[in-house]
Amino acid sequence: MTDDLTRLTVKEAHRLLRLGSVSAADMVTAHVERIERLDPHVKAYLRFTPELWEKQAAEADRLIHEGESRPLLGIPIAIKDVLCVRGVETTAGSQILKGFRPPYTATAVQRLFDAGALMLGVTNCDEFAMGSSTENSSYFPTRNPWDLERVPGGSSGGSAAAVAAGEAMIALGTDTGGSIRQPAALCGVVGMKPTYGRVSRYGLIAFASSLDQVGPFARSVDDAAVVLSLMSGFDPLDATSSERPGMEVLNNYGAGVKGMRLGVPREYYDVKGIEPGVKAAIDAALAVLRMQGAETVDVSLPHTDYGLAAYYIIAPAECSSNLARFDGVRYGLSEVDAPNITEQYLETRRKGFGGEVLRRVMLGTYALSSGYYDAYYLKAQKVRTLIKRDFDEAFKKCDAIVSATSPTVAFPLGAKTQDPLSMYLCDVLTLGGNLAGLPGISVPCGTSDGLPVGLQVLAPQWGENVALRVARAYEEASQVTAQVADVV
Amino acid sequence: MLARLGIEPGDEAYYAEQLSGILEHIDRLQQLDTEHIPPTAQVVEVASRLREDEPRPSLTQEEALANAPAAVNGFFRVPSIQEET
Amino acid sequence: MSSTWEIVIGMEVHVQPRTRSKMFCGCAIGELGDPPNTHVCEVCLGLPGVLPVPNKAAVEACLKTALALGCEIPRHTKFDRKNYMYPDLPKGYQISQYDLPMSVNGHLEVGGHKVRIRRVHLEEDTGKLVHAGDKLHKAWESYVDLNRAGVPLMEIVTEPDIRSADQARDYAMELRTLLRTIGASEADMEKGQLRAEPNVSIRRQGSEELGVKTELKNINSFRALHRAILFEVDRHRQVLESGGTVVQETRGWSEAEQRTFSQRSKELAEDYRYFPEPDIPPLELDPPWIERLREALPEMPAPRRERLVRAHGLPASDVAVIGADRELADLFEGAVATGAAAKQVANWIVGEVAPTGKLPSAANLGELVKLVTDGSITRDQGREVLAESVETGRTPAEIVAEHGFQQVSDESELRVLAQAVIDANPKAAADFRGGKKQAMQALMAELRKRAPQANPRAANEVLIRLLS
Numbered sequence A: 001m002t003d004d005l006t007r008l009t010v011k012e013a014h015r016l017l018r019l020g021s022v023s024a025a026d027m028v029t030a031h032v033e034r035i036e037r038l039d040p041h042v043k044a045y046l047r048f049t050p051e052l053w054e055k056q057a058a059e060a061d062r063l064i065h066e067g068e069s070r071p072l073l074g075i076p077i078a079i080k081d082v083l084c085v086r087g088v089e090t091t092a093g094s095q096i097l098k099g100f101r102p103p104y105t106a107t108a109v110q111r112l113f114d115a116g117a118l119m120l121g122v123t124n125c126d127e128f129a130m131g132s133s134t135e136n137s138s139y140f141p142t143r144n145p146w147d148l149e150r151v152p153g154g155s156s157g158g159s160a161a162a163v164a165a166g167e168a169m170i171a172l173g174t175d176t177g178g179s180i181r182q183p184a185a186l187c188g189v190v191g192m193k194p195t196y197g198r199v200s201r202y203g204l205i206a207f208a209s210s211l212d213q214v215g216p217f218a219r220s221v222d223d224a225a226v227v228l229s230l231m232s233g234f235d236p237l238d239a240t241s242s243e244r245p246g247m248e249v250l251n252n253y254g255a256g257v258k259g260m261r262l263g264v265p266r267e268y269y270d271v272k273g274i275e276p277g278v279k280a281a282i283d284a285a286l287a288v289l290r291m292q293g294a295e296t297v298d299v300s301l302p303h304t305d306y307g308l309a310a311y312y313i314i315a316p317a318e319c320s321s322n323l324a325r326f327d328g329v330r331y332g333l334s335e336v337d338a339p340n341i342t343e344q345y346l347e348t349r350r351k352g353f354g355g356e357v358l359r360r361v362m363l364g365t366y367a368l369s370s371g372y373y374d375a376y377y378l379k380a381q382k383v384r385t386l387i388k389r390d391f392d393e394a395f396k397k398c399d400a401i402v403s404a405t406s407p408t409v410a411f412p413l414g415a416k417t418q419d420p421l422s423m424y425l426c427d428v429l430t431l432g433g434n435l436a437g438l439p440g441i442s443v444p445c446g447t448s449d450g451l452p453v454g455l456q457v458l459a460p461q462w463g464e465n466v467a468l469r470v471a472r473a474y475e476e477a478s479q480v481t482a483q484v485a486d487v488v
Numbered sequence B: 001m002l003a004r005l006g007i008e009p010g011d012e013a014y015y016a017e018q019l020s021g022i023l024e025h026i027d028r029l030q031q032l033d034t035e036h037i038p039p040t041a042q043v044v045e046v047a048s049r050l051r052e053d054e055p056r057p058s059l060t061q062e063e064a065l066a067n068a069p070a071a072v073n074g075f076f077r078v079p080s081i082q083e084e085t
Numbered sequence C: 001m002s003s004t005w006e007i008v009i010g011m012e013v014h015v016q017p018r019t020r021s022k023m024f025c026g027c028a029i030g031e032l033g034d035p036p037n038t039h040v041c042e043v044c045l046g047l048p049g050v051l052p053v054p055n056k057a058a059v060e061a062c063l064k065t066a067l068a069l070g071c072e073i074p075r076h077t078k079f080d081r082k083n084y085m086y087p088d089l090p091k092g093y094q095i096s097q098y099d100l101p102m103s104v105n106g107h108l109e110v111g112g113h114k115v116r117i118r119r120v121h122l123e124e125d126t127g128k129l130v131h132a133g134d135k136l137h138k139a140w141e142s143y144v145d146l147n148r149a150g151v152p153l154m155e156i157v158t159e160p161d162i163r164s165a166d167q168a169r170d171y172a173m174e175l176r177t178l179l180r181t182i183g184a185s186e187a188d189m190e191k192g193q194l195r196a197e198p199n200v201s202i203r204r205q206g207s208e209e210l211g212v213k214t215e216l217k218n219i220n221s222f223r224a225l226h227r228a229i230l231f232e233v234d235r236h237r238q239v240l241e242s243g244g245t246v247v248q249e250t251r252g253w254s255e256a257e258q259r260t261f262s263q264r265s266k267e268l269a270e271d272y273r274y275f276p277e278p279d280i281p282p283l284e285l286d287p288p289w290i291e292r293l294r295e296a297l298p299e300m301p302a303p304r305r306e307r308l309v310r311a312h313g314l315p316a317s318d319v320a321v322i323g324a325d326r327e328l329a330d331l332f333e334g335a336v337a338t339g340a341a342a343k344q345v346a347n348w349i350v351g352e353v354a355p356t357g358k359l360p361s362a363a364n365l366g367e368l369v370k371l372v373t374d375g376s377i378t379r380d381q382g383r384e385v386l387a388e389s390v391e392t393g394r395t396p397a398e399i400v401a402e403h404g405f406q407q408v409s410d411e412s413e414l415r416v417l418a419q420a421v422i423d424a425n426p427k428a429a430a431d432f433r434g435g436k437k438q439a440m441q442a443l444m445a446e447l448r449k450r451a452p453q454a455n456p457r458a459a460n461e462v463l464i465r466l467l468s
């Protein structure tokens, strides 16, 4: 019985809690038991937060008893290690932040707490969200619950794996180039990246500020939609957050796809390295959507081949600056007894940062340096304009764009760690959405060789409801829903 | 001293090799003619986001120093500030 | 200074705009001497994950300054990151403005000489370092206080149009007057609210080419600014005349030693890797907003000074004081408007009001000046009345009535008094009669000691009449 509680969607759990058939404390117990059994294998979590869940569950049970209804009352969630939670060690998967306890809570997390959620713990991720496999975590790699010898994707691999393994009902991740959608696809859950500016970035440890967004992992499109709507909306602490009301992401999203035009970009459909099994799953998904009354149309995103290159200038450039604050002066790891400040900086950062972080900081520093700024950084920004225009043109011909989320299914641990470029190519179908600031969702669409495949739906800026509408119609018609992996 | 990373001398070649592969991929951007294309630094729709000049409470000194690796008399302590030569 | 050299100076001035909170967070602006790290929050400490939100009052102060300097205001502006690592810079970058500053191409007239303003932009201050050890370069450890980190700063940069140390000082003083006039800053140099950093070079008279410049820092007063430039010009001249070359570098001014010293031994121009600040959306400087700010600007100091001379005939010495402070100038014109004599009002402001810094209302000052001028009260009584009026806000007439300060001008009473003084000082009286006019001073002093409220002019007349 208690294990069944870990297979529920938010919608189902909410009903049980409201009826009083289970308590928030039961929810926690069921999840903690499952975590104790499975997480030694999956390793989705970096650390747990009993002091929070105990307090939050007691409060939730009190409120339920008083008849108060909040959308996430009693719902257990997991938070990626890049979202600050007051008093909880938050390290961005890095040694350099070991022991850091922020005196503030990220706005997105706070809004879920306010909606009644219970925090189970902090999930693993690639260091500073740089990676596509969660192998760049400085602590340990997370495993894919469907095959423990494979990666869960990344960088939000811990959150995706936790939801897939029934170790959390909802989890938060962040997506800079695909870090929510790609692990969602590889772990067989729903993951959504909102429009840039939809969700406050306050309290999100920055990787690349002009690309980062916070978003949910869930086991149904409905759950993802509700969680996203709760997190969304203006935050006076984030000057880039939109004033649009968060609830608009739910507008009409259950209306089905009849009459909608879905664009299939040939550059995405035939992207280099796409696996036949992935392509087959996408073909089947397109057929399902057509049967529901959607029309699929050919569109083109002609600058797709340049997206990765532009991304790997812009993101490292921003990160080289964002990570300058990790100097061992005010927090985190420090070689404070170095003979002079320069040595302190060098030693602190050499010890505290992993290889991928060092690589990107070097790359970004290089791209911004005076002799190379025009050829690299400025050029990449101009290509960003071209990529944005590609999407603008495509959206004149269609309501949403559909494709695979990842060209491949989950790959074996270690398969790409020696070749950074091959790892970067994991994001080739997702990073365009970040460069253009678009909302995108990945929804499970069957399997290839027994491993999950994800269908990506991209919509114009502020069209979360459009992306959700396509994803939900697919989920409903296909009966392909996120399953809980029974790991062992 | 770029970006103050403290790469070990022996690792330089390793990183250079990896970076050269990425830089080679990145060099494809030079194929595109972008002379008349404006740059996009941000995709935000908002502009002129200003805050009213109203003070809010600061942290206490204790909170401010809570995560400090080394603190002395309310200050953060750092080693000697010596110019590089 | 050999006349074959020409001095070329450009000025970079950092000014702290008048705001209650910091540039990008809600921390209050602390005072000098506050305990360290007590005006800091997660934003100005540069903790991970936090974001800057710009302060509207700082932006408006910068725009007002730019308008007052006759700058062009572009339609769009943005913030950029200036990247360098130093322990007083919490984020590892300073949020500043690079290629699209808030304003460009203004000017400021200094003693009839036009100094062109290249740009006025907005940025944030760094924290403070305290060094343990003897000198900066010998420090064995340092302590970081981030109370100042994130305090707003306007950076005002001139073209190299300044030609002497005097002019540089006058430029800085004129800028201070302007900033105070428009209310953009208190611009107190001692409190670090105005920091002038001249870059100095010299070249052969008639040469078009600029010489190698040095940038001077740590200047805490107008006097220091003047001296530092004089010292530096002389140093350049000695270097060049002995066949050497000036090294481009940053030099600090030592107030104790009255000389400049090299702060950065080598000037490998640091690569700041500027790029647009992704955390702050661009600023649209809407013309109606700018127009509203422009219309709200008070009269600028220069035309006002001109008017003080032209309309009221004030001498330069009075204008220098009254025209340097908007509140004093407002007080002057307000008091004159009540019908008080302009020169008398000016005397009272320069002599009595300006030194105390405590201002009466214009109506009260006007009334006071009239009471003194028409002899109703003495000048000494006037001072007392002024102080009390400033203190309580009551009118001079009320105060005079209460203290019985009304002067005695009644002829018959004065005659009794004068006779008594003459009788008590026969020697002085005799001296006066004998032609020693100075003896009158002693008699008047005696009279005023006995009757402070006696009208001095009337009493003087009575004494003369009795003695002739």
Ligand SMILES: [Mg+2]
Binding pocket: C014, C123, C155
């Ligand atoms: Mg500056």
Ligand SMILES: [Zn+2]
Binding pocket: B058, C022, C025, C026, C027, C039, C040, C041, C042, C043, C044, C045, C150
């Ligand atoms: Zn602050």
